[in-house]
Amino acid sequence: MSYDPPTPPAKLPTEIVNTLNESTPEQLRDIATYAEALAEHKEREARLEKSADQEEVEERPDDLPDDVPTKATITIKEIDGNRYYYWQWRDGEKIRSKYKSPVNPDE
Template identity: 40%
Template sequence: MTNDRDRPTLPSDLDRDAREALARLEDRDADDLRAIAAYLEELAEWTESAADDSDERAETDPAASDRSGDAGDEIGDDHEYPKDVPDRATVTVKEIAGTTYYYYQWRDGDRIESKTVQRKNGSW
C-alpha cells in the first residue's frame, strides 16, 4: 500500500464546486478514475475548440465580436428555451442598443449548433 503522504492533493485554485466534485471521486477505483480523466481531457479539448471557433467567428464577423466577450446577464432557472433549442444549451444574454439578444449554443454529435433570439422592449 502506498503512503498517504504520497496521495495527490486537490488543486487549491479550483472553486468550491469543482473541489467538492473531485473530493467525491477520491474513493473510486483506478479504472473509473482513468475513464473520468480521459473524459475530462476530451471535454477540455472540446471547450478549447469551441472557444477557438467563437474567436474565429468574431474575427470574420464584426457582429460576432459583441457576442464573444463576457457571459452577459444571468438567466434564471425558470428560463424557457425556444422549442427547437435543447434544454442543455448554453445561454448568453446580451443587451445591445436597447435590444436584448439570447444566444443559445449546444453540441449535436460532432457539430456545434447555435440559435439567436432577439427580444425588444420586453416582448419576443
C-alpha cells in the first residue's frame, strides 16, 4: 500500500473532496457504505422507471376498457350453459374479472 493519499476522481466536486479529506476513517467507512447503498437504490429506481415507461408504450387493444389493465387476458366462463368472454388479471393476491361479451358460437 502506498503512503501517498489517493487521488480523487476528476469528476468529483471540490467541496465533496474537501469534506471527505476532513472526515475521520470511521466517517469515511460510513460514507462509503451509504454511497454504495444510495447508488444501488438510484440504479433500481432508474430500472423501475424505465420498465414502467416501456409498459406504458404497450398498445392497448381497442376494446379494452379503461379500468382493465393492459396485462389482462381474455378467458371464457360458462354460466348456465351460456359462454361469455371476460377480461381477467391478477391484482395482488386476487384474480379480477370484467365482463366483455358473449361467446359467438360461429367462431
